[in-house]
Amino acid sequence: MGTINVSKEYTLKERTYLPALFQGMFITMKRFIQGFILHKKYTIMYPEEKRIYSQRFRGMHFISVDENKVENCTACFLCETVCPAECIHIVAMERDPATNPYGVRKEKKPLSFDLDVMRCCFCGFCEEACPMDAIKLSRNYELSVLSRQEAIYDLKYLTREVIGRG
Amino acid sequence: MEKDGSTVIYPTLLEEAIKWAHKNSLWPMPFATSCCGIEVMSTLSSTYDLSRFGAEVVRFSPRQADLLIVAGTITTKMAPVLRSIYEQILEPKWVISMGACACSGGGIFDTYSVLMGIDQVIPVDVYVPGCPPIPEGLIHSILHLQQVIEKSAERRPAMRPNHEDAMNAMSYRKSAQET
Amino acid sequence: MGNALLEKYSEGRLCLADTTGEPVLWTNSIADAFDLLKRLHADDTLKFDFLSDLTAYDNGDRRDGAKRFVLVYQILSTVTHARLRIKLGVDEGEEPLSLVSLWPGANWLEREVFDMYGIKFNGHPNLRRILMDERFTGHPLRKEYPLRERQPFPDNIPLHLGAHPLPHDVIHDDIYNPNILINIGPAHPAFHGTLRVMCRLNGETIEDAACEIGYLHRGMEKLGEYKTYHQWLVYTDRMNYCSALNNNIAYSMTVEKLMGITVTERCMWLRMMLMELARIIDHIICVAINALDMGAMTVFWLMYYWREEAYTMIESLCGMRLTTTATRIGGMSYDIPDDFIPRMKKFVKDFPSCLVEINRLLTGNRIWIDRTKNVGKISKEDALKLSITGPCLRASGIDFDLRRDRPYYAYNEVVFDVAIGTHGDVYDRYLVRMEEMRQSLRIIEQCIERLPGGPIWVEDPRVRIPEKADVYTKMEVMIHHFKIFMEGINVPSGEVYNAVEGPNGELGFYIVSRGGPKAWRMRVKAPSFMLFQSYEHSIIGYKIPDAIANLGSLNIIAGELDR
Structure with missing residues (x-):
């Protein structure tokens, strides 16, 4: 069981911000394509689509x-x-x-x-x-x-x- | 005129149009104090998207909002703050009291520092019981509020404390028996 | 702590042991207590450098000495990992010496004792009420104060800077006074809940700050004296509501220690797994809200999906997403359903992709680094003196984690690493939290492998809530069922302080019991309390947007702060 020191220094790689910018844009684009073109949705369309909860759910x-x-x-x-x-x-x-x-x-x-x-x-x-x-x-x-x-x-x-x- | 000869007339009174606009574009201001605030955040996230119902813009400024969602326990120290936020929202405004603590002070928090229900200081339109009410419960209550707006149900006067009543509720000493 | 060293300090003082065997030193007078603490603080072998908690309880029935109140000091050594409890009897009108000169972190703790009990501290710089309104009369936690005696107030507390002078009193050599007094909160978008900070700005830099809390004080500690142990479980969810499972487990662990119950193996491993899951979801909230405050909304949307996945698992276990009340004293409310372990395995497999994504979005991003590096720095010495715990303490460079250093349950049998930082700024806290999430996944994997079969309830007739099938058919089981719910659990008299490493820091429960179904004193040591106290010190010299970034990284949960 060790200890990890997670501190990072501000190197040249971070100073040139364009690579990180493109990386971020790439992630956003990937999510956009997932949602818009491949139609992968995470939203539960309440009230049309109701989720079924477990037998232990505590409601009324x-x-x-x-x-x-x-x-x-x-x-x-x-x-x-x-x-x-x-x-x-x-x-x-x-x-x-x-x-x-x-x-x-x-x-x-x-x-x-x-x-x-x-x-x-x-x-x-x-x-x-x-x-x-x-x-x-x-x-x-x-x-x-x-x-x-x-x-x-x-x-x-x-x-x-x-x-x-x- | 339809092909089979029937006609449909849409009542387009200005009031109907305004009510339609009001109910479909409620901009909430989440006044989230405790655990119900986390469920409000879950409602705003992508799994139970609240922006599908017109609440796209969550405004944290009372001047720019028209729906106040009070989520969480309101203590006697916080009650004047709530009243002043409520008075800053411009008409027309609606209030949803979310969670057991906001509706009735919370059965479990019946203590020396908790306000027993926010309707002592502000008028409430829809109460949502639950501890905390799950996001679908909150969305159901917003739909319920939309129905209320549609019918323009008259708000019962007993539930609308004016400024003087609210100040009285906040400043006289209440003993334990009188709740 | 060796007995020889304990003897050196316990000459002339009464040394007892509490229910779990931890040493308790009774001091004789006010000067004696201060002197003892000073010597312990300065001692080079014992190295008691950390003040865990400072509280009091009402001794109205005079069972613990002849004085009206008993002050309790909990100190800890981050080097030798030893704990010590020191008690001092105080009468009404007596003024104990303030510990602010030794540990600045005692400032708010003493204010809380003054607010709740009316004990004044000699030498305290700013002795005013902290949780209740200034105009409140009476002291709520005294036994004679009725539970439901409310005192409403017509307006909010006016702006103040604690004991420091207000801007119009600060005289500068300039022709105009650049000092402005700004009030942030208690209803503020960037402030998580009901926090209020009043700052004096010089131009744009914050020079002085005072925090005002208590806008969510619900009286949970007093309710601990009116509700049975079983009923009080409900309140533990509402403290740190982002990780409710952790609080339930910590509280149940404390009462079980007080009764001398050891839970079954299955229950223990399951509780460890749930504690780590609670840690993950709390860190998700902290990182997501921190990023949201600084404008990075994408992180919020992406991380919240995983919170919903965790919520689905928790809901299949106990029925509610957020306020779980999943544990009982001696066991759990429900055993895990069949699909829990497969879902958990899937979560453990898929969640690292989220961490990788967030890493790519934030860690190398110059905007994030510029906003969070060197912001809100708390140095090593300050972190110890201000008694902060948890990821923020580790980000400042102190290597202290209760799971590894004072292990409870089976944490000494699982392999994990502890993440620390160097600078103590917001960037390091973010990195520490991301690494802790990865380590929690490691622990969950090991718990899944090692989860044994067997019963989930311990077969102790004092606490065992019988199975429903037996209650319907057997008479003596029904009588037992009735007795447990009507009369409550009979806990023997004693006291215990039990602390776990919560996601936010050291979450401690100090329960004093005089026998019977209800506690005599239920004290919650909340980590956010000390963190918010350190906030006053760590925003000085920065600008307001930096203060907002700093607050998001501390993960202040108002429910725990005010109880």
Whole structure:
């Protein structure tokens, strides 16, 4: 493991600037030909061409539902506790034990589940902490809104249908 | 007159033309303070080219720009600077508040020195949540803003603090409970 | 450091060891502390020539001595590679002696301690607030200051030159006064983020400069006392946001040291690979923005493509491009996906072509050389006295790299070279960064070869976040899962200072723990802080365009500077 001294001195080669100039022009010309004539493009033409992100991408939240369209969330407050941005607010209530087909597996449910997406830092801790695989992060990144009120999403929006990871 | 006999009339009111010109040539001024600034730079680079939407010229001078993209946390020390930059931009002007910190002070930065949302000091047109919003999210919000300009949606008065309100927001002592 | 030498200095003083066994010397009084530091600075065998950090913590519960605050000095020797921590108890109203006479780099560090805790330093030339506004009342990091007590201000701080006189006070023999006071920033295109410099120009040459920071102070250190260790990981991304992976790994490493956890082999090699990738992308930003500031836009466009390639890889690993939060205490959030290694191999194979191209565009180019050679020179002695670290220190000629000299993880098993310069000007910093990118590629290649299989999480029940499949089925695993997230990780009491060689310099975390899920004091030693302090000194005598070129080469990241 050695040490390299990278200092360069100002030699005659640099003083005569024309060779370096032509070298630079050559690189620019090469890129121009690549782009203009050989049509090699690097730009992703959003919104016509959307890039597919990985399965781990952290975008807009959603709460998964089971086959009866009942949310998987049992209001255990783990996501609210672990969220560093304090953007989740849950009010819990018990399901009626007489009409609850799930028994003890889903004893509680959220009466309201408010997620303030303006405050969210998209860290993914809520998804990691959820023991019921309820709250997850989809691949939706198109979140722009016109007012702060519009960005507080309630349970109805969060339990929307998301195919795969969205 | 088309070949099959139908006609198409283009409404060419001057206002429509002006709105079209406005929305397709927004010159942004990136007011980038922190991490969202890096995503603004990525948006301006060649992979997600912002100049495809008319924002060819990125002007760092407020006198020459018409779209202020506030990206990043604004602290109480920086708020007067932001207000003075906003007042220097000439009408018509729009503001995009990019990132969780600019929109609402950032849930994670709820501390003694951070302004809870730039709409306390300047009026905001489009909010982009995200931390940081990826470049496609920012481009989506610019397209959203273009739709807003097209419809000339009236900006809600509660969201447009005038100079006096902004000065008040910046100079009275707020206690912890009052946010 | 030999025990015999330590004994010589620890007579009459309490010598303890912190959680990792590093020595901590407690001094008895203010004069004693200054005297000890002076002797250590002058000692010829120990050669403590570098002040790493100067900070304080609140000792309100009096567990560490009888005084209200404890001042902590971290010193380092670039020759013998030894570290020493010196502590001093200080009460309210007591004024410790300032270290500015020994190390000019202590100037801003002491200002920060004054700003955050209210400890005044005797003999400091310019003791004023640095991170908060001048008109702010109270001292935020004291335990009694509430977290959310905001004090807004109606206007920006007026121009000042620190402790130096303003232009109308400077009298010259000429009939007219050629001195002008110019304010650059905080919203300036060439200034990366919220930096502000006020210069006094004589004609066109800068004769005096004062920097104003704190426009992005977000209170991360105070938040460290309110959030659990797991939650605070989120803030590490937002410090040096150009290389977020590096910060995550450095922080996780510190907490793991505090708990006495050794990560698995696979996790270690993977973290090394990610740290070097973070170094590459940070250097890409630095060189690209530096060139952009001087008008070379082509370099920006060409280099940013590679940043996007790296972002794609990072996004496939952890889900986000920039604010990654990819590590956890004891492991990683996700193991690498299958296509990560092939993509990384392709990156390593293709990226050198970019470096070759940039080399052809810039290194021999007379315009670049004329603008960057002999600009912003920092000599060897100044670099040590101002406590700068990283590529800028190496460009000034000091051969010090934490990866080689105080190796952590498996850096002593990989072969790489350390690049140094001679003159310490902008041109040398650029060359050092280009060479460091090449060496990082070498390290990544070796890490890819040596990446073992095996688990990515250490099987320590204190920190292990269980696999989701087990949480859904087994009861005791679910209880463990609940306890980890609800109560947080229980870290034993102790303290540790852990520093890694970040892309910008020495990134250090100093955590004082009194047990429990939250830290007592979370201190971040940010390399950009000392670099920006040196900026005040290195632009004197140059013109404004030179100052802009100089700033671009220092790679000041405002998120890290102000925290």
